[in-house]
Amino acid sequence: MLCVVYKSLKKAETYLFVERRDDFSRVPAPLLDTFGTPQLAMIVNLANRDRLAQADIDKVRDALRSQGYYLQLPPPPENLLKAHLAGQASTRD
Numbered sequence: 001m002l003c004v005v006y007k008s009l010k011k012a013e014t015y016l017f018v019e020r021r022d023d024f025s026r027v028p029a030p031l032l033d034t035f036g037t038p039q040l041a042m043i044v045n046l047a048n049r050d051r052l053a054q055a056d057i058d059k060v061r062d063a064l065r066s067q068g069y070y071l072q073l074p075p076p077p078e079n080l081l082k083a084h085l086a087g088q089a090s091t092r093d
Contacts, residue, residue: 001061001064003017004017004019004022004043005040007039010036011074013073014073015071016038016070027069035071
């Protein structure tokens, strides 16, 4: 199963996986508006892979089959202050 991955120029670390190159017919218009003009990042053969770097490959395959696209969002930012304060609290106990 081939898929085409596009990156967003508007949203950092946001990627859109679709079934065919330049075919966004199954992607909702509001999502494309928010995503911005897609920039081709890569073409991936999902049949030859057992994992992806930042997404669950089974979820990507299922989404491509059922809705025709998969949107990969960036991971939530790490709250370093919260982690630091939690570390301080545990050393006081």
